[in-house]
Amino acid sequence: MKDAPLYLRPRVDPPLASLLGNAPLLHSLADALGSPLNVLLPEALAANAERFRSVYRRHHLAGRVYFAHKANRSSALVRRLAACDPAAVGIDVASLEELRHALSCGFTGDRVMATGPKDPEFLWLAARTGATVNVDSPGELDQLAALVRKYGLARTDVLVRLSGFESATGAELGGAGTRLLARRSRFGTPVAEADGLWATLERHADSVELVGVAYHLDTTGLEEKGRALERCVLLMDECRARGLTPRAVDIGGGFGVGYVEDAGEWDRWTTALSEAVLGTRPPLTWRGHGYGLRNEAGTVRGTAALYPAHRPTAGPGYLDALLSRPAPVLGRPPATLLLEHLHDLYVEPGRALVDQCGLSLARVEEVRPLESDGPGRYLVRLGMNAGDVSLEEHGVLVDPVLLPRGGPLHQGTADEQPADGEPVGVHLVGNLCLEADLITRRLVFLPRLPRPGDLLAFVNTAGYVMDFHAHHAQRRPLARTVAVTEEGGTWRWCPDENYWPLTHPQGVPS
């Protein structure tokens, strides 16, 4: 091979790194519970919540960090968060079942935020248990108020989700003067229609109480979020002038995760993708897939539909950056604005809160040379399918970690395979009888050719990648999920559903 292997090696922080270092444990778990297998680290989640809280402390801000439950369906994770400081950590649920799950895991209603599309049952249970309802539209507010009255429920706390910030920025304040375009969202009430929303809130004052305003923008751009945040501070003032008493600004999630450790690897790979699309180097993907880039007369058009896998600023660091950059109209940083106006800050991280909290294991089932792709290319079939680790579906490109099986069984196999230690390019395919079942369309480089029986560990999959798209197609089993904890260098595990945030539930070891 002429070129150096185009690795995209994962960022692995200490607890996960220590787990990966224990290959015998991971092999025995997969042997017992089957492939694929999801492994979660509840303690890492609590540590992440603490990192978000430390950003709050640095800026002297009050308010809760709400975990966006949709990122992972695990019970262990939700139970671990339920055990955190109730004033600091809550949960954001987006369906009736998520709400029931959160309550059963130990969250009391006052720590729950109900978001997303809501059916009457969801609204009723949220209102009944004292959850805060993040209202999407005036219509939903009418529906909620009607339920509260009809079933004699207590006055329900609501946040109103706003959208369409770009059209309203600045002009009337003589400020910013530039229009920041934003991706259109199907959620929330446009800021331009806020007057109607306030009137609806006042009409239902007997059944709902406004506790704050909310937004969630689907963007990595600090600028757009900073503007929306400032706009919310101004809108809170509008509410107060009308006699409403909101106290929190909910800025949603989208703080991001850095999947790839090295900026240089990410840069090299993305440059190579452009070159491959232009035809100046061999394809880097199955059938020359361009991830959205296309070649029009020698010019690259389109945009790569890829998650920015290397992110120097993500998670709590991103929140810190967002809170620290000066706002366009009032000039002071959002953290200062929130603090000075005595507002609480709510955030709803999903992916960022479960960063480094889990991995997905797959057994190597078959290794086959791909003669048509020239020497040194292989097809590696795994005991999982694309639904079990939905990297492609979320545009996340990152290498798995090879965990050799070791042991006498696999020593000294066929000589046509490259020698140990020589990097090799493989296509990772799934276990479904389906052409499109590729774990990733990217040609993945591994430090050496895997053998049947080895494990591949996809790290950092707890956010959306692990089970979001898992399915039963072709009667393939869903992955089992286990929770692991480390104490004094020893790892313990239990099925996800058996985990409770207690130390030594089975008794103290002697």
Add this chain to the structure above:
Amino acid sequence: MRYDSITEAIGNTPLVRIDPAVHGLRHIDLYAKLEMLNPFGSVKDRPAWHMARPHLQEAAGGDGTVVELSSGNTAKALALLAGMHGLKFRSVTNRMRVPEIKELLLLLGAEIEELPGRSECLDPTDTDDPLTRFHQALSGPGNTYLHTDQYFNPRNVEAHAAGTGPEIVKDLDGRAPDWFVACVGTAGSSTGVARVLREHDAGVRVLGLVADKSDFIPGIRTLDEVHQVGLFDPATYDLLAPVTSQQAIDGMITLIRRCGLLSGPTGGAAYHGAVRQLAGVDAELEGTGRRQTAVFIVCDRAESYLSYVRQRRPELLGRARRGHSPATLGDDDVRARGRAVGVEDARRRIAEGEPRPLVVDLRGPHAYAALHIEGSVNIVDELFEELVRGGLPFSKRTPVLLACPVGERSLRYAALLSGMGHPDVRSLAGGIVAWRDAGAPLVRE
């Protein structure tokens, strides 16, 4: 020189020799083509005028809007040209990263539309970039947009093939230089100039400079981004090489401090890239008795890039400021000299004090207007910092109670004012937040 229109002053820029003592090349004459001396301030005056002219004459005085994807010099030139013809100008960009340029464009009357950032929650089927949608909007029915399309418009290249290139040849007494060095943004200047120079002498070598991939230099694209430029043809360049923003600033400082050329970072990048490449060539020329000539472009001026420099080389700007400042206090000073009072004590002093204290609220005016302690005055902390720098802004006979959101900043100022000799200055412990939490009254303006 007398002109009927400022547009006649576009072009015919000087070609200035760089002192060999500065660049150290012994067998190469290095010249700077000073495009920064165009009337609107940059190399983009030429293509802006050449691309817009046919549209402007047609549309003058109508209700049209000139539209371009630009975050800098092209936008500047087009905004001025549109204004001269009674038209509006709108800049659409996702690259507006230098605040002064943005403010300057607003001053020139431009409207700015900034494109959204990347999606956090990715939809893998959504591969249309914002630019594709922008182009769809421009070609929609009944629109009055005049899109100059600098990344694809051949008139961008022609402006340089007809102007910049021939001027260089003329100023070098009818000869093309051996080397031409340009930064690649729209690829207009490098493509246009290279074409003319090669017509004179097929042996001309062209060095294109791009920004280092994870870096940002105004007006230059990275190695990936050049592939998205319609005018970019790799065959134009004998070499493409990356430059970092630090190297661009190094080059800029050399041009400014040693050559009297008030170049911006892009010109600095061109100078740095040129000298780096030519050093090797110079060594090969040693002992051959041959001399070579090289030309690079200084595309705009330094003044608009102060924040760019401040971000990357703060030491080049600003020394520490003199006077009283809370920044000079250590935590020990704050603990030793800062006195704080709790909410109850503060309320008593405000109600019964003899004389009653002056309550200074250090929060922003918007927050103050929304809720504040009755009778307090608002001096926002930035302003207060300036005020105390010169001396005490209150009489020593007036007790002072300082309030900020949580009582941290106000305590620093209380310590500072005590150190400056004020006998009775206190900070509200826990700030306005503690005041509210204690249920003490706050009023709206």
